[in-house]
Amino acid sequence: MRKMMISGVTVLALLTGGIVGFGGLGSSVEAAQATTKFKDVPATHWASSAINSAVEQGYFKGYADGTFKPSSPVTKAEMASILGRLSDQPNASTQEQNNFTDIPEWAKSGVSIAIAKGFISPSNYKGKLDAQGALQRGEMATWLTQGLTVVDPEYKQALSDVTNTVVPAKEYFTGKLASAQKNAVAVALGTGLMSVANDKTFGVDRTTTRAEVAVLIARYAAVAKTKPADFQGLNELRAVGLTGTNLSIIAPKYQKTPKNKFFDSYDYSKVTDQFSQVRNKELVTVTSYADVKLKNWIIINPYITGSKRSIYYPVFVDEKDTLLRGSYYSFAEFDLNIKNSMTQLQAGSLLQSPSINALKSPNSESFSKYSVPHINDFLGSKGLFQVKNPTYWSMGLLHFDTELTTQVKLITKEGIDFNVTSN
Structure with a gap:
């Protein structure tokens, strides 16, 4: 200057x-x-x-x-x-x-x-x-x-x-x-x-x-x-602000699942790789214990350092944390509306996805220091949710190994299919 x-x-x-x-x-x-x-x-x-x-x-x-x-x-x-x-x-x-x-x-x-x-x-x-x-x-x-x-x-x-x-x-x-x-x-x-x-x-x-x-x-x-x-x-x-996820920046290999991976009779026009189209929308669940919305989805590559490391790394991950087989960390912010009652295990059955799973939150020291909402904040005895509308961050894994499940699939009740796979 x-x-x-x-x-x-x-x-x-x-x-x-x-x-x-x-x-x-x-x-x-x-x-x-x-x-x-x-x-x-x-x-x-x-x-x-x-x-x-x-x-x-x-x-x-x-x-x-x-x-x-x-x-x-x-x-x-x-x-x-x-x-x-x-x-x-x-x-x-x-x-x-x-x-x-x-x-x-x-x-x-x-x-x-x-x-x-x-x-x-x-x-x-x-x-x-x-x-x-x-x-x-x-x-x-x-x-x-x-x-x-x-x-x-x-x-x-x-x-x-x-x-x-x-x-x-x-x-x-x-x-x-x-x-x-x-x-x-x-x-x-x-x-x-x-x-x-x-x-x-x-x-x-x-x-x-x-x-x-x-x-x-x-x-x-x-x-x-x-x-x-x-x-x-x-x-x-900016990406999280506009779309709800940093996937395209941290894991650009994850792209829209090709048409040839679907049955010929499937309406591929409803398939999207734009998370914004399912963000804050009610999702189709495997079980019916709660209505589910996803507010945000953060991906972190734990294998790199310096300027290429995610800005969210210090929030969710400790330096000592490591993963196997090239997986990335996947953190999703769940917004649940429990219909009657639900346990922590039942929350894990809502979507049954290795990448986006409501079963547990990170146990890292960083997560605690930033006071990020944890599933334990809402659980009582025997893992039963004590509130009807908990909002918390969960932890999953984003896989790249083809021997594991690499597909991430979320379908809104309106029929929009967010469907991405590691290519």
Whole structure:
């Protein structure tokens, strides 16, 4: 990202270690040297490199006592002013006016520029930004992903595509991720712009620290230069949002079962490989203990590492977990309507599929840490369901070995036949 001169900052901000003016440091070399002297930012600090870069580029400076205060929160006015200085960020095609009434004088210009660059939308507020309040991570995700939509319209489409996705954050599974922030959090996670903490929460209500902002500046610059389609995680989130499954991304060998695998008399026109056509539809069951719907279907290849690994891997699978004969993990979100009573074993007889089976949920540590709904949450003594409408995630196996059952077959009560096989 190109360095640019900074304006509109008062002496007060300079002295308090806020956003710096262009006269704060004499050169890039001096800036880098200055950061190495921060008493509270040793070379081993997780954000030391990013802090060095942020100070070098003039986004921050240290305090008079020789500290940087990496854990101190950043206010909305400060962050808006920083975002307004991103020189590679274009202006939004549609301009909104800065009608906020609570912006301090030193930040008015920066906030107006951040609005012009598309990071902040005044129409989402009621005349006040709460400019002196600490910026929380959920709002940060909203600002940054809105900025991405200005850089590349495909990011705007991505924000729409993830509306119904499964978000790999604890708040999603516990129902504490507000719909107003869900899409932004999903895109922030899918691009690697932001991540979950050790407790598996995104932390929408946690304040954003100076160290985090230093890191986010660098990450945003990298993401903004990358096409949305180049992020596998984002592709998965979009696919699940639009279709209910990431099958085509993780297991593209699974395709529509060929016509020659059916009897000549079978109406092949009803066969589909589009999971969206059976998603949230009542399915034909083998037994009649409950009405069954599938909300989502997640596939995970456990044999790969790095950027090609599913974004959902950390949610469902532990590092130590392995499978045999090339099978993939298959996780389905069941929505059941139990007619009278039903046991866990009877749930396993509803579809009788090795890939999509309501019998059990994962027992991984990851699954527990993310607080994903488990079948045990709804079972009482003797494995009897205690609620009539349980929604939980199950675990199965997606086979590729032709000696095993590779076909996945789901038929809706309207007659649509989702039918895919490993080819």
